[in-house]
Amino acid sequence: MxxxxxxxxxxxxAKLKAALNECQARFDKAKMPDRRNEDWRxxxxxxxxxxxxxxxxxxxxxxxxxxMVICDKGNAATxxxxxxxxxxxxxxxxxxxxxxALLKRHIERFEDGYSLYIEEDTTEVIELxxxxxxxxxxxxxxxxxxxxxxxxxxxxxxxxIGNIFAACNIQVAAGAELKVRVQAxxxxxxxxxxIITNIQNMGGKVMHLTEYRGLRWARxxxxxxxxxxxxxxxxxxxxxxxxxxxxxxxxxxIHHVGGASSDLLYKNVVDDNATAIFAGNIYVAPxxxxxxxxxxxxxxxxxxxxxxxxxxxLEILADKVRCSHGSASAPMDDEQLxxxxxxxxxxxxxQLLVADGFLADVLNKFHGESxxx
Amino acid sequence: xxxxxxxxDTRGEFVFPENHRFDAGYGLTEAxxxxxxxxxxxxxxxxxxxxxALRRFHEMPMPTHWAPEGINDLDFDKIRYYLAHGTAxxxxxxxxxxxxxxxxxxxxxxxxxxxxxxxxxxxxxxxTAYNNMREELSKQGVIFVNSTEGLREYEHIFRPWFGKVIxxxxxxxxxxxHAAFSGGSFIYVPKGVKLSQPLQAYFxxxxxxxxxxxxxxxxxxxxxxxxYMEGCTAPKYDSATLHSGVVELVALKGAKIQYVTVQNWAxxxxxxxxxxxLAMEDAEIRWIxxxxxxxxxxxxxxxxxQGRRARGExxxxxxxxxxxxxxxxxxxxxxxxxxxxxxxAKSISIGEGRASYRGEVNVLKGMKGCKNNTECDALxxxxxxxxxxxPAISVNGNASAVQHEASVSQVDEEMLFYMQQRGLxxxxxxxxxxxxxxxxxxxxxxxxxxVELRRLIDLEMxxxxx
Numbered sequence: 001m002x003x004x005x006x007x008x009x010x011x012x013x014a015k016l017k018a019a020l021n022e023c024q025a026r027f028d029k030a031k032m033p034d035r036r037n038e039d040w041r042x043x044x045x046x047x048x049x050x051x052x053x054x055x056x057x058x059x060x061x062x063x064x065x066x067x068m069v070i071c072d073k074g075n076a077a078t079x080x081x082x083x084x085x086x087x088x089x090x091x092x093x094x095x096x097x098x099x100x101a102l103l104k105r106h107i108e109r110f111e112d113g114y115s116l117y118i119e120e121d122t123t124e125v126i127e128l129x130x131x132x133x134x135x136x137x138x139x140x141x142x143x144x145x146x147x148x149x150x151x152x153x154x155x156x157x158x159x160x161i162g163n164i165f166a167a168c169n170i171q172v173a174a175g176a177e178l179k180v181r182v183q184a185x186x187x188x189x190x191x192x193x194x195i196i197t198n199i200q201n202m203g204g205k206v207m208h209l210t211e212y213r214g215l216r217w218a219r220x221x222x223x224x225x226x227x228x229x230x231x232x233x234x235x236x237x238x239x240x241x242x243x244x245x246x247x248x249x250x251x252x253x254i255h256h257v258g259g260a261s262s263d264l265l266y267k268n269v270v271d272d273n274a275t276a277i278f279a280g281n282i283y284v285a286p287x288x289x290x291x292x293x294x295x296x297x298x299x300x301x302x303x304x305x306x307x308x309x310x311x312x313x314l315e316i317l318a319d320k321v322r323c324s325h326g327s328a329s330a331p332m333d334d335e336q337l338x339x340x341x342x343x344x345x346x347x348x349x350x351q352l353l354v355a356d357g358f359l360a361d362v363l364n365k366f367h368g369e370s371x372x373x
Numbered sequence: 374x375x376x377x378x379x380x381x382d383t384r385g386e387f388v389f390p391e392n393h394r395f396d397a398g399y400g401l402t403e404a405x406x407x408x409x410x411x412x413x414x415x416x417x418x419x420x421x422x423x424x425x426a427l428r429r430f431h432e433m434p435m436p437t438h439w440a441p442e443g444i445n446d447l448d449f450d451k452i453r454y455y456l457a458h459g460t461a462x463x464x465x466x467x468x469x470x471x472x473x474x475x476x477x478x479x480x481x482x483x484x485x486x487x488x489x490x491x492x493x494x495x496x497x498x499x500x501t502a503y504n505n506m507r508e509e510l511s512k513q514g515v516i517f518v519n520s521t522e523g524l525r526e527y528e529h530i531f532r533p534w535f536g537k538v539i540x541x542x543x544x545x546x547x548x549x550x551h552a553a554f555s556g557g558s559f560i561y562v563p564k565g566v567k568l569s570q571p572l573q574a575y576f577x578x579x580x581x582x583x584x585x586x587x588x589x590x591x592x593x594x595x596x597x598x599x600x601y602m603e604g605c606t607a608p609k610y611d612s613a614t615l616h617s618g619v620v621e622l623v624a625l626k627g628a629k630i631q632y633v634t635v636q637n638w639a640x641x642x643x644x645x646x647x648x649x650x651l652a653m654e655d656a657e658i659r660w661i662x663x664x665x666x667x668x669x670x671x672x673x674x675x676x677x678x679q680g681r682r683a684r685g686e687x688x689x690x691x692x693x694x695x696x697x698x699x700x701x702x703x704x705x706x707x708x709x710x711x712x713x714x715x716x717x718a719k720s721i722s723i724g725e726g727r728a729s730y731r732g733e734v735n736v737l738k739g740m741k742g743c744k745n746n747t748e749c750d751a752l753x754x755x756x757x758x759x760x761x762x763x764p765a766i767s768v769n770g771n772a773s774a775v776q777h778e779a780s781v782s783q784v785d786e787e788m789l790f791y792m793q794q795r796g797l798x799x800x801x802x803x804x805x806x807x808x809x810x811x812x813x814x815x816x817x818x819x820x821x822x823x824v825e826l827r828r829l830i831d832l833e834m835x836x837x838x839x
Binding site for chain 1 (some may be wrong): 738739751753755756757758759760761762763764765766767768769770771772773774775776777778779780781782783
């Protein structure tokens with residue numbers, strides 16, 4: 001090792017140490033979610049968060065997975081162990097949107113999950129399934145090497161009254177292309193799921209889609225960071241909420257450098273007594289000129305008791321940027337319904353068709369227009 | 374060349390020596406309140422009311438997640454809460470003391486009154502110095518006095534609405550204003566009376582470390598219409614000056630109120646104003662808001678749409694130079710069916726200036742057929758300028774439509790190049806582009822103000838780049 005290399009290494013180590021210390025300080029100060037915390041204002045923390053905390057804290061380190069499966073022909077995956085310091089550090093450095101206290105507890109006890117290092121193009125979708133009947137708190141790490149194309153499908157399945165608290169860290173190198181589809185679902189009456197995702201884009205292309213089905217309560221915190229010019233990150237979400245379910249989505253698009261682009265499209269169909277919350281933020285750092293950043297939240301309200309809270313946000317500290325956000329919440333178009341009904345389709349079916357069409361737009365964008373679902 | 378392509382309008386930058394008969398000193402205590410009440414000769418219920426508000430003010434925390442960081446630098450003990458020449462306003466221009474008269478003459482108030490106003494109220498530090506209204510209006514039953522006189526002479530109209538739109542415990546600054554309020558206007562327009570000319574108030578802070586807590590209540594009875602304009606200036610001192618007004622509007626059935634503000638405080642002024650209107654059935658309230666001055670502005674005009682088919686509108690322009698934070702926005706509460714609202718906000722950030730939009734649109738449960746449209750656009754002039762947008766939109770039920778759009782952009786180099794090619798200087802081109810950006814909003818201001826606004830922007834551009 002040359003002198004310069006030794007210096008560089010020492011410097012990098014010092015930086016990492018400082019960053020970890022900072023995280024530790026942040027964790028020490030972190031408070032449990034409550035309604036006075038702006039990031040939890042509409043998310044009903046008084047009803048849901050406490051139980052989540054209790055379950056994370058009370059759980060011992062046994063494996064509570066009903067099923068943890070990975071279909072990966074390329075053998076890129078390794079089962080996580082606690083002894084891996086690198087992974088622990090990566091997890092410590094993760095950003096949350098108001099849930100540092102929960103992440104801290106997760107790190108104290110995390111044991112299971114998968115780490116995926118994708119070095120070669122994959123032809124088949126890598127599938128990861130986490131399934132629980134009680135409570136599980138998995139970690140997932142996905143790293144994609146320069147120039148590699150891959151697609152990953154993560155399924156979080158809460159059976160019966162299962163709860164999941166998941167942390168997911170995605171790093172994409174220059175020239176790489178990654179598609180991640182995250183599906184959180186429940187077949188029971190009280191499935192709850194919370195997912196914290198960090199996407200670090202170093203110059204590749206990332207598409208990230210989340211779908212929540214049948215959960216009583218779900219919270220998403222997605223932080224997408226763009227670190228080099230030419231990075232492109234697209235975030236999607238499409239959900240249909242029924243019953244008295246609550247979906248609480250928080251996103252942050254952080255442009256550290258100029259010349260990168262990010263886009264977000266979150267659509268929800270809200271029926272019955274359900275509540276959809278979207279709080280997004282685009283942050284363009286000082287000097288990150290020539291940034292393109294967009295954010296769009298669309299909600300279709302189907303019942304009198306459905307509720308939508310939408311808080312899109314922009315913080316622009318640079319010049320020569322193209323940024324916009326839009327939010328619209330409206331009922332279903334009567335004319336579209338009338339058109340379908342006049343062709344003999346029942347009102348209920350017509351509603352489902354229009355709602356499907358509304359959400360299909362997002363799925364098409366994720367899968368590519370040609371591969372219509 | 375100056376760092377910023379703009380210069381702040383400096384016409385308000387002059388000061389006359391202080392010459393006050395009443396001075397309550399620094400800090401706000403029960404003794405201060407007794408001093409204010411004694412000076413004004415207020416009834417006991419007002420004294421008790423103020424003291425109760427003071428207690429709440431001390432109990433309440435500073436606003437947290439909404440407030441910008443700069444607000445914690447504000448020291449309530451270093452503010453003077455009551456300074457006045459006398460407590461009764463002069464009705465004739467000749468009687469106004471010389472230094473006050475010179476102040477307002479310099480700001481062009483008497484000419485404007487002669488030219489196009491129906492009435493004027495000029496506040497100097499804590500009290501109104503001059504108040505006048507055209508005679509034919511008082512014959513129609515229009516009341517236009519300062520708040521002290523309103524409470525004394527028209528208690529039966531004033532008191533039922535006093536603190537009803539903005540309650541004392543709304544937030545810390547509302548409590549502060551309820552405790553220390555002085556000056557501001559009380560206006561009552563009777564049923565069916567439509568004012569063809571606007572009423573104007575002029576707010577002037579002359580003294581150092583002054584806190585101005587004006588209180589305005591405007592009641593438009595059924596079918597009445599009026600336009601009210603306010604302008605604000607202050608000289609720049611080294612110590613902070615606080616302007617924390619409360620403005621309550623009540624538009625009864627079918628009434629229309631337009632409230633125009635052009636705020637040009639000096640950059641050491643904290644401008645923390647609460648403005649809220651209550652619109653009953655078929656009524657309309659429009660806030661037209663222009664923020665050019667002050668170091669820190671927090672101002673979110675609100676309309677509570679309380680009656681069926683009520684309409685609310687906020688039109689807002691803000692200009693943030695280096696050292697300024699314009700935290701402005703709008704709130705619309707749809708509390709009745711078929712209510713509609715519109716928000717258009719445009720901001721310009723220059724140098725290291727920061728302009729933020731904060732908004733709330735809330736369609737309450739069970740309200741059908743409500744519509745809201747929100748647009749906010751930001752223009753960034755320099756690489757160090759900053760802009761933020763933080764809207765919060767809540768919709769309950771499937772019978773209302775709400776949409777929000779925001780965009781951020783900068784003056785297009787190509788556009789400037791095109792204009793320069795045709796013989797304009799860069800400053801002229803820039804000024805034309807900025808004027809184009811806010812053109813559709815400037816049209817909403819009364820003629821005299823819109824001409825003034827355009828001239829202001831032209832001037833600032835030419836001063837710097839040309």
